Amino acid sequence: MILLFFFLSYVTNAQFNISGLVIDNTTLIPIKNATIIDVKTGNKTLSDNNGTFKLVSNGIIEISFAGYETKKITVTNDQSITISLIPNINLLQEVFINSQSIPLQEKYATDAIAIVSKQEINRGNTIELHPILNKVPGVFMQNGTLNTNRITIRGIGARNLFGTANIRTYFGDIPLTDGNGESSIEDLELASISRIDIHKGPSSSSYGVGLGGTILLRPEFIDYQTTEAFFSSSLGSYGLSRNIAKIAIGGKKSNLNIVYSNNHSSGYRDNNSYNRNTVTVTSSIYSGEKNSFSIIASYVDLKAGIPSSLDQEDFDNNPRQAAFTWGRSQAFEDVRHGILGLTWKHNYNPLFSHHTSIFTSFRNNYEPRPFNILKEESNTIGIRSRIIGISNLFNKKWNWTAGGELFLDFYNSKTFDNLYEDFPPGTGSILGDQLSDLDEKRNYYNLFAETNFKANDKLQFNFGIHLNQTFFDIDDEFLVDNDDSSGSFDFDPIFSPKAGVNYLLNNNFIFFGNVAHGFSTPTTSETLLPDGEFNPDIKPEIGWNYEIGTRYNFFKSKLYGSLSLYSLRIKDLLVARRTEEDNFFAINAGKTIHNGIEGTINYNLLKFNQKQLNLFANASINDYKFNDFVDLDSDFSGNDVTGVPSHVINLGVDLISKKGIYGNLNFQIVGEIPANDQNTVFNDQYELLNGKIGYKNNIIKHLSYDLFLGANNILDIKYASQLQINASGFGGNAPRYFYPGIPFNIYGGINIKYRL
Incomplete structure (x- = not known):
């Protein structure tokens, strides 16, 4: 005793x-x-x-x-x-952002920022990124197929013919934007992402100044002192199947998270199958008060058919077919893509630290198209380092950072004749004689500095500068055609300043504003003239963004949101010009003005028994015009900018629950979209209704399940989910502008989680 x-x-x-x-x-x-x-x-x-x-x-x-x-x-x-x-989904204005520059709470930012939480990512079927991004005001993602997408922010990137351009993207500290300024973020596994931060406009100088802004994909790290195993399986319309397996172990000072996924779809259209396998590994290590490390690795193996776009008649009468030549050649892309990055953070003292990341990636692609067969190999390596400090100057506290990024991209492309027309239908693409072989070095450096100055408890300022220089070097290894495209092109250094202000009026309103400079360099193909020589007159697109806005909350954060007004003015717009020989080359031929209003409102209607019922609404009202755009004999001045909807409105209700029934419903209105610079062809306004319902509970103490059922395009609206802008007809055929959207479709499945 x-x-x-x-x-x-x-x-x-x-x-x-x-x-x-x-x-x-x-x-x-x-x-x-x-x-x-x-x-x-x-x-x-x-x-x-x-x-x-x-x-x-x-x-x-x-x-x-x-x-x-x-x-x-x-x-x-x-x-x-x-x-x-873990961030509280109702108080995202309080959470910290800018892990790659000066960390601060979102409410004190001087630019327009959207945070997409894990809860919002999981509102849909989690295989598609576009329903998630299209709920963010100012962001619009067109989705022709699972592997054909284009993301625009405030209209920037809408004129890119294929894929996403003029927007910086990162996975953790690893750049996803290649040396050509193009990004493919839709290939990453959404189950490995914990949050998406979107900086709108060219004000995010510490990330590299893309005209449209920056998208930061935050990888998921497991909690320390936690063990978790997760499995998810779901099925859906048009042969959709999705399986995810995750295992995660967290100790006192380190953790490891491994996610595997397989995604398959037979496709709504002909020649539209899709199969993607991914493995994502994340780990963080805390080795004392001064040092910490994080590791991110991802591998993607993707093979997907390419049905391409349709003309108006086929879109109206037979939208499930592939474009004739693309179906006949059985066009597809076969991609293997890997990234690896290591970040080291060292604290010298409570007021001074440095962060250094080294990264590498590769991307191999085999892509038969009707006009040729493309083989691509790309390897990148880079380093990003910055110091972060807190200083006292004039008896005021200054948070500051300074650093740089070096990016080296080695790219090779070969094209071959496609002999599919010489063989019976159903044979598909056949490799023919070689047509080209180009080695490209696409390198750049970024230098940046930024500071936050707190004048008093209510007023703070942000100043930043960014210096970039981009270098292209092309070596033509195929001289059989007597056409040598070899050469070098060094852009002049571009200096981009920004200034911002944030003012706390009271507990309900915070006002912010900024003026920022941005640019987008041409791709290597845009720097070439029709004879293969570099165009010495080509220049980057340059823009200035002017913005004011407010963030608000009332009733102890039950009602909260934001409102922004902006004007983005761009000169030296890059456009494609047709030559007499029916070739195309890029010129700087225009100016655009992007005026817009963005607003969000969220209301926590009810909160009871570990459940809450939220209402939300947001809108983007876009007035984007060609201010001065004359190309040869055509004057497009005053026309709407191509490829951008006049407005996007979202209305929704979200029942959130840690146990029991949960669900959400989202109604989206997308305004008409010009399909060509002449503004003679438009994609009509359309409305989409998507929803999901589920039930989650525990089987035993540490084992839980989640059953869910969802539906997209519940109203079965016929619409074009992506446009091929400024499409041209060949051989007397009508232009093929339209990618058909998927009609009413459903999905359902189960998640099982074991957590200690």
């Missing part, structure tokens, strides 16, 4: 020396001023600028910070731990 008494007394009164680090679960940003309290004694402390803390505890500590879910941890001995806090 005496021994038992002493044992119980020790357990009850034991004190443990706890040290640790508090970080954001998605960005890994250290959270300063988080409250750490010992539950039994009430003893508490705050984390410092680097997120670190020390506390004497009697066994249970509670960690909290505004905008994040409170966490409790039991400790049984002296230890050093890492604590990751």
Whole structure:
């Protein structure tokens, strides 16, 4: 009895020396001023600028910070731990952003930023990115097929013929934008992403200045001191199947997360099959108060048919068919893509640190098309490093960062004759004689500096500068045709400044504004004249963005949202000009003005029994015009900018539940879209209704399930989900502008999770 008494007394009164680090679960940003309290004694402390803390505890500590879910941890001995806090989906204005520049809470940003949480990513079938991004005001993703997409931000990138351009994209610290300024983020597995941050406009100087803005995909890291296994399987219309397996282990100072996925679809259209396998690995290591590391790796194996676009008659009467020559040649792309990155963060002291990332990637593609067969190989390597500091100047606190990024892209493309017409129908593409062989070096460097200056408790300023220079070097290895496209092209260095302000009026309103300069360099193909020589007169597109806005919340954050007004003015617009020989080459021939209004409103209508019912609405009203656009004898001045809807409106309801029934419904209105510069062909306005319902519960204490059923295009609207802008007809055929959208379709499945 005496021994038992002493044992119980020790357990009850034991004190443990706890040290640790508090970080954001998605960005890994250290959270300063988080409250750490010992539950039994009430003893508490705050984390410092680097997120670190020390506390004497009697066994249970509670960690909290505004905008994040409170966490409790039991400790049984002296230890050093890492604590990751999960953002609260109703308080995203409080969470930390800018992990690659100066970390700050979203509400204090001077530019327009949208945060897409894990909850919002999971609202749909999670194989398609476009329903997620199209709920973000100012962002519009056209989706011809699962492997044919185009993302625009405030109209930038709409004139790119294929894929996404003029927008910077990152997966963690790894650039996804290649040396040509093009990105393919739709190939990544959405189950491996914890959050998407979107900086709209050219104000994100620390990421490289793309005219449209920056999309940051945050990889998912498992919580420390957690073990999790996850499996998901779902089936849907048109042969859709999706399987995901995840295993994650988190220790006190390190974690490992591995996600495998297989996605398959037979496709709505002919020659439209899709099969993608991915493996994504993330890991973070906390090696004391001064050093931490994170590793990101992803591999994608994708093969997908290419049905291409249709003319008006085929779109109206037989939208499931592939374009004739694309179906006859059985066109497809076969892609293998891998990325790997390592980031090291070192804290010299609470006021000074540095972050360095090294990264590499490869992409191989075999792509038969009716007009030729393309073989591509691309390898990149780069480094990104920056220092972050806090200084006192004129008795005021200055947060600042400075750094650089070096990106080297080695690309080879070969084309071959496609002999499919020489063989019986059904044979598909046949490799013929070689037509070209180009080696390209597409390199650039970025230098940047940025500072946040807090004038007083209500007013702060942001200033940034960015310097970029891009270099193209082409070596023509195929001289049999007596056409040598070899050459070098070095763009002049481009200096891009920005300035922003943020003013806290009161607890309900925050106002912000910014002026920022941006640019987009031409691709290597756009720098070439029809004879293969470099065009010495080609210039980057240049733009200035002017913006004011507000973020608001009322009734203890039950009602919150934002409103932005902007004007983006672009000169030296790149356009394609037809020559007498029916070739095309790029010229700087225009100016555009992108005026717009973006607004969001969210209302937490009910909150009961671990459930909440939210209403939301958002809108983009776009007035994008060619201000001065004359190409030879054609004057397009005053016309609407091609490929951009006049407006996008979303209305929705979301029932969120940790257990039991959950669901959401989203109604979207997309305004008419000009299909050509002449504004003689438009894609009509259309409306989409998507929804999902599910039920989740525990099987046993640590094992849970989630059954779900969803439907897209519930109203069965006929619409074009992507446009081939400025399409031309050949051989007397009508232009093929339209990619048919998928009619009413359903999906359903089950998620099973084991978590300790």
